[in-house]
Amino acid sequence: MTDFIKTSASRSRENAVQDHFIPAEAPWSGIVRKGQTIRIEDSYGQQAIDTLFYRADDFAERYSSQDTMRTQGGAYIGTGTKIISNEGNVMLVMTADSCGRHDTSAGACSCESNTVRFGHGTKYLHACRDNFVIEVTKHGMSKRDIVPNINFFMNVPIKPNGEMTIVDGISAPGDYVELVAEIDVLCVISNCPQINNPCNGFDPTPIRVLIWDGED
DSSP states (O other), X not given: OHHHHHHHHTOOGGGOSEEEEEOTTOEEEEEEOTTOEEEEEESXXXXXXXXXXXXXXXXXXXXXXXXXXXXXXXXXXXXXXXXXXXTSOEEEEEEXXXXXXXXXXXXXXXXXXXXXXXXXXXXXXXXXXXXXXXXXXXXXXXGGGOOOOEEETOBOOBOTXXXXXXXXXXXXXXXXXXXXXXXXXXXXXXXXXXXXXXXXTTSOOOEEEEEEOOOO
């Protein structure tokens, strides 16, 4: 982990090849090339960031939460985790994590799930699946291509009996994760708009995404 921290500390916004500000509740997508590092920053703290990855030259190969958890033998994403595709290939590796809690079991909020969980008054509230649909359609995909995602910075304790509960986030302003791409990937993000559970502290906030080229 020491090597990861040193590598992360040597980077700056000035030498990033991409620097994206993503408003509260908004989506984003972009290509991360093999060898590049992507940093996803929780700029204000306690903000869930729903994320998907697709192989850039074949979107049929995409992130698999089941294979990722099975490969690492754990329910959470953290430093050293290999992000595995549905073809069993390593897509990215997480090399830095200043927070320590990232869910990949609870999925993305949707208008349908909001209605069931929080009542019909929430039926038309914007949701992460809406954001994902907006972004994947830009790349020729559809709602059918949205799979179970990573929820960076979302705090979802899992009880011994398998029950899960979304509780207050533990991320502080400026917390981040960094992942190095092992292949060219399309990253799709929904900066979660959820206001009905504590995953965003009931107040969605902006985030930042930076990308650096690999070291020679």
